[in-house]
Amino acid sequence: MKIAYILDTFPSLTETFIAREIEALRQQGYDIKIFALQAGEGAYPIALSPLSKRLLGALERIAIKARPHYFTQIGADWWRQSSAQAELRGVQHIHAGWASHPAFIAWGTAQEAGLPWSFSGHARDLFVEGASLKEKLQAAQFTAVCTRVGQQFLQKEAPQFAAKVLYVPHGLDMAHYHFQVPALDNEMRLLSVGRLVEKKGFRVLLDALSVLQWQGHQFQTTIIGDGPLQQELVARKNVLGLAEQVTFTGAQTQAEVRAAMAQANCFVLPAIIAHDGDRDGLPNVLLEAAASGLPLVSTNTGGITDFLDASTGRLCPAGNAEALAATLLQVFQDKAETLNMCQAARQRVEEQFDIGRNVEQLAKAFSARP
Numbered sequence: 001m002k003i004a005y006i007l008d009t010f011p012s013l014t015e016t017f018i019a020r021e022i023e024a025l026r027q028q029g030y031d032i033k034i035f036a037l038q039a040g041e042g043a044y045p046i047a048l049s050p051l052s053k054r055l056l057g058a059l060e061r062i063a064i065k066a067r068p069h070y071f072t073q074i075g076a077d078w079w080r081q082s083s084a085q086a087e088l089r090g091v092q093h094i095h096a097g098w099a100s101h102p103a104f105i106a107w108g109t110a111q112e113a114g115l116p117w118s119f120s121g122h123a124r125d126l127f128v129e130g131a132s133l134k135e136k137l138q139a140a141q142f143t144a145v146c147t148r149v150g151q152q153f154l155q156k157e158a159p160q161f162a163a164k165v166l167y168v169p170h171g172l173d174m175a176h177y178h179f180q181v182p183a184l185d186n187e188m189r190l191l192s193v194g195r196l197v198e199k200k201g202f203r204v205l206l207d208a209l210s211v212l213q214w215q216g217h218q219f220q221t222t223i224i225g226d227g228p229l230q231q232e233l234v235a236r237k238n239v240l241g242l243a244e245q246v247t248f249t250g251a252q253t254q255a256e257v258r259a260a261m262a263q264a265n266c267f268v269l270p271a272i273i274a275h276d277g278d279r280d281g282l283p284n285v286l287l288e289a290a291a292s293g294l295p296l297v298s299t300n301t302g303g304i305t306d307f308l309d310a311s312t313g314r315l316c317p318a319g320n321a322e323a324l325a326a327t328l329l330q331v332f333q334d335k336a337e338t339l340n341m342c343q344a345a346r347q348r349v350e351e352q353f354d355i356g357r358n359v360e361q362l363a364k365a366f367s368a369r370p
Helices: 016-027 052-066 068-080 101-113 134-139 146-159 161-165 202-214 230-239 252-264 282-290 323-335 335-352 355-367
Strands: 002-010 031-039 093-096 115-120 144-145 165-169 188-193 217-225 245-248 266-269 296-299 314-316
Touching: 002 016, 002 101, 016 031, 016 266, 016 355, 031 093, 052 068, 052 101, 068 101, 093 101, 101 115, 134 161, 134 282, 144 146, 144 355, 146 161, 146 165, 165 355, 188 202, 188 230, 188 252, 188 323, 202 217, 202 230, 202 323, 217 252, 230 245, 252 282, 266 282, 266 323, 282 296, 296 323, 314 323, 323 335
Parallel strands: 002 031, 002 093, 093 115, 115 144, 144 165, 188 217, 188 266, 217 245, 266 296, 296 314
Antiparallel strands: none
């Protein structure tokens, strides 16, 4: 079966879960062609007409208030211009990797081509940029969401189409992640990974580290990722007197992230709900850290509790620096319990988040007759 995947950007260091999903589908025999507005290696560009570019710009500005009538024209226009291309010949299904503007493009493409279509929903594309979700659900063959909170959100938005909303969690190729018992010694070697945006909670993490420093604890913290808040966060690190204890590395490859995990002895993800309502789904880096054996500290925000609970790690209230500092200390104060959590977290990844098993649900949905 030949499927066209519609994405905003491919490849992307912060969206490696999409690449894993596509590779797993290919291993099951699906012919996946990737089309992206910002196309790099492995993707074909979505070349838009001047009118479609203006429509897309308007769509991105008005986000949640967008209506489908105008914006499905982007996909229809692209198909009319591009359908003769060899990579599109024989396509049997159109799938958008995001519920926001890629879903509008996929919808319009499918209408023009007379093909079934579907879309995936994750976090910001649902909670902040999820325009016309009810109409998209009505038109699509199905939608796949990676968290229970996303599934509940969509089913509440359009209860009459609840059966179309499939819970398909992301997963890992476990062969790439080797469990290593963490060395819970006297120095905390903390690691956090994510885009430097509000919902990741890095400002709260810096405040928590300031509390630990004031209490006299020894730690080193590495934060991997880039984003619009980098300058602000580096400035705050210096103001708090954490210049020697906190390192911002910028974006790194998957191999570099795994190497950083091997050197750390605790992974912290201080997620919050941003002022515009944006929040995390279930960040894949949390699964990666668990698969590697790192103790986990996070918050009960978004889809994080799909994986993390009292048996697999430690949760604290979102946005509370003092609580985060105290929770980090618990990791090193109760070492026996921490090691039990690490073992349980690895087991849960193996049982519930193996990419090969999870993608089978998506494969069945693609193959089902509309």
